[in-house]
Amino acid sequence: MPQRRIFERELIVSTVCVIICVIFALVSTGREGTRKAMDTVAAWLVPLERPAVFVMDEVGNLRRWTTERRELLLELAVLREENRQMKMQSGMKISEEFKKKTRPENRYPVVFRDPRTWWEELRIGTQGKKFAPGSAVFDGSDLMGVITSQSGDSAWVRMITSANFYVPVVVEETREIGVVTGDNEGGVWLRYLPSDGDYKPGMRILTVLGSRLRPGLPIGVLTSERRTVTAGIDEYKVKTGADLFRLQYVFAAGGEGS
Amino acid sequence: MKTLLVLAVCWYVQDLVQILVTQTFLAPEFFAVALLDCATRSREPDAPYSWIAAALVGGFLLDLRWIGVPGLSAALYISALLAARWFWYEVPADSRKMLPYLVITCVLCLMTTPARLFFWDASVTSGRLLSIVGIQWLFTFFAVVVSALTRDFSYDEERL
Numbered sequence: 001m002p003q004r005r006i007f008e009r010e011l012i013v014s015t016v017c018v019i020i021c022v023i024f025a026l027v028s029t030g031r032e033g034t035r036k037a038m039d040t041v042a043a044w045l046v047p048l049e050r051p052a053v054f055v056m057d058e059v060g061n062l063r064r065w066t067t068e069r070r071e072l073l074l075e076l077a078v079l080r081e082e083n084r085q086m087k088m089q090s091g092m093k094i095s096e097e098f099k100k101k102t103r104p105e106n107r108y109p110v111v112f113r114d115p116r117t118w119w120e121e122l123r124i125g126t127q128g129k130k131f132a133p134g135s136a137v138f139d140g141s142d143l144m145g146v147i148t149s150q151s152g153d154s155a156w157v158r159m160i161t162s163a164n165f166y167v168p169v170v171v172e173e174t175r176e177i178g179v180v181t182g183d184n185e186g187g188v189w190l191r192y193l194p195s196d197g198d199y200k201p202g203m204r205i206l207t208v209l210g211s212r213l214r215p216g217l218p219i220g221v222l223t224s225e226r227r228t229v230t231a232g233i234d235e236y237k238v239k240t241g242a243d244l245f246r247l248q249y250v251f252a253a254g255g256e257g258s
Numbered sequence: 259m260k261t262l263l264v265l266a267v268c269w270y271v272q273d274l275v276q277i278l279v280t281q282t283f284l285a286p287e288f289f290a291v292a293l294l295d296c297a298t299r300s301r302e303p304d305a306p307y308s309w310i311a312a313a314l315v316g317g318f319l320l321d322l323r324w325i326g327v328p329g330l331s332a333a334l335y336i337s338a339l340l341a342a343r344w345f346w347y348e349v350p351a352d353s354r355k356m357l358p359y360l361v362i363t364c365v366l367c368l369m370t371t372p373a374r375l376f377f378w379d380a381s382v383t384s385g386r387l388l389s390i391v392g393i394q395w396l397f398t399f400f401a402v403v404v405s406a407l408t409r410d411f412s413y414d415e416e417r418l
Contacts, residue, residue: 010306014340017310018333021317025329034328041322048270052277192412 036121083181110247111154119161119186121148122247126155130256134212138251142241143167143217147252159188160219163242168210169219173203180205180219180238188220188238195234205238228245261296268292269316276324283390286397287367289316290335294363295405297339298346300353306343313339324357325374334373338366356406363402368395374417 028034112123122145124137135147137157145159146167158165161182169180169190178193190205201224207217218241224239268288276285293316297309317332325331342362349358371394375383383390 007303007347010303010310010340010343013307014310014336015338017314021314021329021333021336025321025327025333028329029327034322034326037328038322038326041319045273045323049274049404052274056278056280120406 107167107249108252109249113241113247119159119182119184119244121145121156121158121162122248123154123156124250124252126150126153126252128153129252131155131252131254135252135254136213136217138217139242139244139247140251140255141215141218143219144240144242144244144247144250146213157250159244160188160240160242166210166211167213167219169205170208171197171199171203171222172206173200174198177208186244188240190222190236190238191229191233193234193236195228195232199236265289265292265296265312265316269319272320273323284371284394286401287370288401289320290338290367290370291398291401291405293335293339293367294342294408296390297343298359298362299409301351303343303347307341309339309343310336330373331370334370338370342366355379356410359409360402360406363405364399367398367402371395371398 001150038189057073108124110122111125114121131147131150133148134147136143137145137147143160145157145162145165147155148158149156151232160180161184163182163184165179165180165182168177170177171190171193174197176189176193176197176199180188180190182188193199199222201222203222205219205221206215207213207219208215220238220240220242223237223239226234228234268291272285272288275288279285293313294310296312297306313335314332317330317335318328320331321328345362346354346358371391375387375390
């Protein structure tokens with residue numbers, strides 16, 4: 001059959017089909033029968049379309065999960081910030097409480113400080129008051145040592161710069177527990193902290209339960225100076241709140257007697 | 259038979275893709291590409307009736323499954339089929355290579371897209387019309403390129 005003849009027939013058949021389709025579309029769209037036919041086709045295709053529906057469901061689940069996770073992480077960040085603020089407030093309250101307690105009548109003079117043990121211990125005049133070993137001694141409202149012994153009207157105070165001074169403490173903002181100790185050379189170090197902690201200079205160091213000292217006593221703040229003693233464990237230098245260079249008077253808590 | 263199977267698979271893939279991108283994008287015209295490819299494969303014009311029937315059935319099924327205007331896609335596919343065969347066999351036999359096939363198929367496939375968008379809700383397409391059309395055209399173009407490459411490969415095999 002010649003090519004032109006084929007195309008003529010094809011043109012006629014195709015045009016007729018297109019016209020029928022268009023008329024059918026105009027007539028049948030929106031009719032009840034069409035809706036039924038659509039339902040039937042959809043029902044036939046249900047088993048075949050299952051893989052795509054499954055993928056869609058899984059994608060939907062994954063999307064919901066990621067949205068929920070994002071919201072939870074945001075909420076967690078807000079709660080952490082609130083928690084940090086509350087901790088800061090509670091730390092400030094403790095500090096204020098100690099400032100109130102350090103009244104002039106609890107103020108005692110430093111009567112002896114041996115140059116050979118300058119950073120280890122000193123003696124204070126207790127003016128007749130008796131202190132139990134382990135009582136806290138402050139410069140202002142910050143811990144500077146503990147009473148180790150008393151004889152008569154004087155008591156020996158072990159300073160926080162002493163290498164024999166060990167006090168469990170907490171980094172207020174991260175709640176990591178460590179131990180504060182001195183180096184007999186005027187430095188105070190926070191030991192046994194994990195290296196991967198998020199520590200920043202200026203974070204406050206407070207005492208915690210674990211020694212005779214009551215928890216919440218301020219010691220000082222973290223500095224940027226750090227040293228690694230063993231893998232995974234760092235020591236951070238602490239800037240003491242107490243001015244340990246010029247100690248003329250200190251405050252002591254828990255004295256008894258006149 | 260093999261050709262019909264290819265057409266059925268392409269229709270099915272288009273249907274699955276449309277489910278995956280439902281109410282977001284338009285599925286690429288896999289069925290139309292396969293139809294135009296199959297209908298212009300023979301060296302001399304063959305009887306068009308099986309292709310017209312395939313276009314009619316595939317289009318009607320697509321309309322009943324997705325658009326709800328039975329006959330619209332069928333009419334578009336038959337028109338595209340007629341035009342494709344017309345232009346393809348007007349090209350001299352020696353020049354029926356990849357380029358004319360790409361041009362004819364791409365143009366015809368791309369022309370069917372706007373008609374299908376008429377029945378989308380305006381709120382779905384508002385502000386996204388360009389991306390909907392663009393992405394559909396892009397993937398359709400890839401499909402056309404793949405079919406063109408397979409044709410080229412099969413021509414080479416025939417020559418061998």
